[in-house]
Amino acid sequence: MRFDNKILFVTGGASGIGRATAARVVAEGGRAAIVDLDLATAQAVAADLPGCIGLAANVADEAQVQAAVEATVAQLGGIDVVLACAGHADFGLISEWDSARFNRMLEVHVGGTFLTAKYTNPVMQSRGGGSLVTIASTAALVGQKLNVPYGAAKAAITGFTRQFALEAAPAVRVNCVAPGRTQTGMTEPLMLARGGSLEKGAEMFGANVPLQRVAKAEELAAVVCFLLSEDASFMTGATVVVDGGETIQSPPPLLEPGTGAGLARSVQEQ
Numbered sequence: 001m002r003f004d005n006k007i008l009f010v011t012g013g014a015s016g017i018g019r020a021t022a023a024r025v026v027a028e029g030g031r032a033a034i035v036d037l038d039l040a041t042a043q044a045v046a047a048d049l050p051g052c053i054g055l056a057a058n059v060a061d062e063a064q065v066q067a068a069v070e071a072t073v074a075q076l077g078g079i080d081v082v083l084a085c086a087g088h089a090d091f092g093l094i095s096e097w098d099s100a101r102f103n104r105m106l107e108v109h110v111g112g113t114f115l116t117a118k119y120t121n122p123v124m125q126s127r128g129g130g131s132l133v134t135i136a137s138t139a140a141l142v143g144q145k146l147n148v149p150y151g152a153a154k155a156a157i158t159g160f161t162r163q164f165a166l167e168a169a170p171a172v173r174v175n176c177v178a179p180g181r182t183q184t185g186m187t188e189p190l191m192l193a194r195g196g197s198l199e200k201g202a203e204m205f206g207a208n209v210p211l212q213r214v215a216k217a218e219e220l221a222a223v224v225c226f227l228l229s230e231d232a233s234f235m236t237g238a239t240v241v242v243d244g245g246e247t248i249q250s251p252p253p254l255l256e257p258g259t260g261a262g263l264a265r266s267v268q269e270q
């Protein structure tokens with residue numbers, strides 16, 4: 001019961017990682033404001049979770065984020081832990097992108113993280129402490145084809161996290177989670193398109209991951225909740241990669257098993 005009497009403010013809470021985090025916080029004694037572009041789904045998620053509320057906000061819109069924070073304080077009584085999770089995927093060659101599309105990527109991911117931090121931090125500071133988790137991606141850390149704007153936005157979130165952790169310390173801790181391939185509302189349409197079925201698509205997406213599968217949203221929520229909780233009481237400014245080992249790999253090896261030993265022998269024999 002790590003979140004006994006704690007109040008979570010989660011953006012993008014109507015689906016995927018945000019929703020799974022809200023469910024875990026509630027299972028461990030907390031309540032949550034589920035904030036999302038999609039009000040109907042946010043309210044439906046909140047209705048399934050005791051003590052929770054659903055609120056509409058576009059995280060790229062300052063007045064809407066401020067209003068959602070104020071509504072949370074008015075209706076739930078405060079904010080103790082925050083997950084800035086709202087986001088969307090959008091792929092393509094940058095030659096096909098215009099500035100408006102690129103700026104939207106930055107406004108939702110980096111701008112949304114900035115606004116969520118700006119308005120929730122004073123509430124947590126006034127209550128004596130708290131924890132904010134931001135969401136990057138493996139695209140912040142390694143090159144991925146057709147993913148330049150998303151990768152740029154996510155890399156900015158890791159930088160924002162490090163810088164803001166200094167500003168929010170010592171009362172509020174700020175950390176980032178960089179997920180790898182995770183089955184959620186964002187990736188299921190891609191999996192379906194690639195695999196013909198969700199099961200086949202998920203299998204294809206997981207094939208090159210060392211753990212040989214994609215993640216479930218709950219597996220990301222588990223790490224987010226660790227960082228939100230006092231279990232991570234000495235962590236701030238960190239980016240935690242949760243990717244089944246995807247980013248530790250180099251390209252496929254040139255040597256097959258056993259070949260290396262043979263080469264070493266033949267060198268010794270010369």
Ligand SMILES: NC(=O)c1ccc[n+]([C@@H]2O[C@H](COP(=O)([O-])OP(=O)(O)OC[C@H]3O[C@@H](n4cnc5c(N)ncnc54)[C@H](O)[C@@H]3O)[C@@H](O)[C@H]2O)c1
Binds near residue numbers: 015016018087112
């Ligand atoms: N699923 C993955 O493989 C993966 C990998 C790396 C990073 N991420 C990141 O994880 C976060 C959560 O994504 P998910 O996979 O759970 O996707 P999801 O689509 O299941 O959930 C995202 C939620 O954010 C909401 N949203 C989108 N734009 C918004 C906006 N401007 N304002 C408010 N709400 C908005 C959506 O309505 C949706 O409910 C995103 O930041 C995403 O970039 C996901």
